[in-house]
Amino acid sequence: MGSQINASAAPFSSKNLGIEVARRSVTFHPSVWKDYFLSYTSTMTEISSHEERELQRLKEEVKKLLAVTPDDSIHKLDLIDAIQRLGIGYHFERETKESLQYMYDTYRESCYKQNEDLRTIALRFRLLRQQGYYVPCDVFNKFKDQEGKFEESLVSNVRGLLSMYEAAQYGVHGEEILEEALKFSTFHLESMKNNSREISAALEMPIHKSLTRVEMKKFLSIYQEDESHDDVLLKFSILDFNLLQKMHQNEISEITRWWKALEFCEKLPFIRDRAVEGYFWILAVYFEPQYSLARKILTKVIGMASVIDDIYDNYGTLDELVLFTNAIESWNINAVDTLPSYMKYFYKSLLDVYVSIEEELGKIGQTYRIHYAIKELKKLVWAYLEEAKWTYSGYVPTMEEYMKVELVTAGYMMLCTTSLVGIQEHVPKEAFYWITSEPLLILASSVICRLMDDLVGQEFEQKITAVDCYMNEKGVSKEETFAVLRKEIANAWKDINQECLSLTTIPMVIIERVINITRVMNLLYREEDAYTNSKTKLKSLVISVLIQPVTIESYFHL
Numbered sequence: 001m002g003s004q005i006n007a008s009a010a011p012f013s014s015k016n017l018g019i020e021v022a023r024r025s026v027t028f029h030p031s032v033w034k035d036y037f038l039s040y041t042s043t044m045t046e047i048s049s050h051e052e053r054e055l056q057r058l059k060e061e062v063k064k065l066l067a068v069t070p071d072d073s074i075h076k077l078d079l080i081d082a083i084q085r086l087g088i089g090y091h092f093e094r095e096t097k098e099s100l101q102y103m104y105d106t107y108r109e110s111c112y113k114q115n116e117d118l119r120t121i122a123l124r125f126r127l128l129r130q131q132g133y134y135v136p137c138d139v140f141n142k143f144k145d146q147e148g149k150f151e152e153s154l155v156s157n158v159r160g161l162l163s164m165y166e167a168a169q170y171g172v173h174g175e176e177i178l179e180e181a182l183k184f185s186t187f188h189l190e191s192m193k194n195n196s197r198e199i200s201a202a203l204e205m206p207i208h209k210s211l212t213r214v215e216m217k218k219f220l221s222i223y224q225e226d227e228s229h230d231d232v233l234l235k236f237s238i239l240d241f242n243l244l245q246k247m248h249q250n251e252i253s254e255i256t257r258w259w260k261a262l263e264f265c266e267k268l269p270f271i272r273d274r275a276v277e278g279y280f281w282i283l284a285v286y287f288e289p290q291y292s293l294a295r296k297i298l299t300k301v302i303g304m305a306s307v308i309d310d311i312y313d314n315y316g317t318l319d320e321l322v323l324f325t326n327a328i329e330s331w332n333i334n335a336v337d338t339l340p341s342y343m344k345y346f347y348k349s350l351l352d353v354y355v356s357i358e359e360e361l362g363k364i365g366q367t368y369r370i371h372y373a374i375k376e377l378k379k380l381v382w383a384y385l386e387e388a389k390w391t392y393s394g395y396v397p398t399m400e401e402y403m404k405v406e407l408v409t410a411g412y413m414m415l416c417t418t419s420l421v422g423i424q425e426h427v428p429k430e431a432f433y434w435i436t437s438e439p440l441l442i443l444a445s446s447v448i449c450r451l452m453d454d455l456v457g458q459e460f461e462q463k464i465t466a467v468d469c470y471m472n473e474k475g476v477s478k479e480e481t482f483a484v485l486r487k488e489i490a491n492a493w494k495d496i497n498q499e500c501l502s503l504t505t506i507p508m509v510i511i512e513r514v515i516n517i518t519r520v521m522n523l524l525y526r527e528e529d530a531y532t533n534s535k536t537k538l539k540s541l542v543i544s545v546l547i548q549p550v551t552i553e554s555y556f557h558l
């Protein structure tokens with residue numbers, strides 16, 4: 001059992017608990033962006049027919065390049081890797097899939113060729129695991145000496161070490177050789193990082209955990225410096241990045257208009273005003289043009305969820321939260337009468353937003369999907385209420401009790417499910433049953449979300465975190481607790497890796513959404529809560545991804 005710090009926890013009413021009905025109140029900094037993106041008019045973001053033609057021309061050239069590069073060559077591995085990291089993989093899915101299938105079918109023969117080096121073997125291993133192909137890790141055995149340790153001669157093979165480091169991120173439970181490979185490569189790369197931008201960037205953020213759109217510019221300059229780079233690829237990816245950025249600017253301008261019209265900042269001044277940050281979060285989940293509708297829907301939902309979180313965590317009293325939860329459960333406009341006035345306004349807007357989403361889904365013949373989105377939101381608010389009861393009663397739950405509720409409050413079950421709602425390509429109905437049944441992939445993503453949030457938030461959050469619960473239950477120091485929770489996060493990544501290899505009936509488009517959602521957490525909650533405090537790191541990210549185009553002159557000295 002957990003421990004009770006305050007009065008009895010039941011029944012849950014602030015009056016019964018003898019708690020003053022004083023509002024908790026944390027003040028958040030105002031929006032960094034305000035109306036900034038309203039200035040991006042549709043004329044400004046228009047794509048000219050010349051740009052369209054040039055894009056098509058370059059695309060055809062890249063296709064030719066793919067066609068003439070043999071599947072059994074190292075050049076093909078490099079080409080596919082570059083295409084994916086430059087963010088243009090979505091143009092060549094069929095071509096890369098065929099090549100990877102060939103590489104999978106011939107995996108053993110290729111890896112056991114006498115002359116294959118560490119870089120090639122590790123790169124092939126990573127590209128295949130990335131795509132969900134199970135390829136065995138014993139291919140790394142050949143780089144061990146008689147004592148079973150990685151050969152010291154590898155230390156001077158910097159490209160090989162880097163490739164090994166990136167491949168080892170894809171390990172699953174029990175793959176000890178990949179654990180060793182990760183330790184070995186990290187240790188040696190650490191000593192070289194001051195002399196190489198590429199190494200320090202990789203140590204900071206391995207490819208597996210990075211978001212294509214966010215890392216694209218960094219990779220572009222690394223790729224350009226590589227003597228074997230291809231100019232056509234470079235030009236195509238720059239043009240594609242810039243044209244997509246215009247589309248994103250158009251979308252964020254529309255989202256800003258939507259958010260402003262809701263008037264939350266005036267009516268609910270206690271909330272975090274983070275529409276642009278929310279859009280960035282969702283852009284990281286899917287940046288490709290075919291996901292425009294899905295992005296719009298999910299951005300609206302994260303915006304609403306952020307306000308809901310502030311109502312539960314910050315402003316609402318326990319009595320109000322009980323009423324609010326019941327109203328959301330009933331999902332009926334009549335429930336508005338039971339609510340205090342500030343909640344009335346939000347509640348009406350909430351139902352309206354979901355009605356508008358349902359209308360959008362009607363246009364693509366997928367109305368039924370709204371049911372899953374609402375169901376997950378209801379589940380989320382019930383968990384938020386549980387959490388609020390703990391806060392108000394001073395109850396410190398056991399880790400088991402805590403995680404049961406807090407994996408839901410992490411919001412990722414709701415977000416992952418809702419991420420499928422606006423996808424226009426085929427998503428089987430079964431995928432919705434699966435994703436809402438708390439499968440391991442979603443649980444692991446939620447563990448990462450919850451624990452990363454708690455590790456950075458435990459100093460200032462006005463509520464219980466996993467750090468408090470673990471220290472209370474085990475009687476250990478904060479340092480020890482941090483180490484345990486970090487290990488849990490690393491294990492959850494292994495669960496994710498495992499699931500990517502075994503979920504063969506779940507379309508890759510769905511798995512990729514979940515992984516990207518997890519990656520956002522890893523990006524934004526690594527050193528601090530960059531969503532709540534969005535004036536520094538997240539501001540720079542927004543500038544890089546949404547405002548600054550890539551200037552072709554800086555890559556081609558024209």
Ligand SMILES: CC(C)=CCC/C(C)=C/CC/C(C)=C/COP(=O)(O)OP(=O)(O)O
Nearest residue numbers: 302305306309313409410411412415453529
């Ligand atoms: C928990 C989390 C990062 C959720 C991600 C998905 C989601 C629903 C995002 C909406 C905005 C939000 C609640 C951010 C986290 O705030 P916070 O750090 O104050 O979250 P907390 O109140 O649950 O700790």
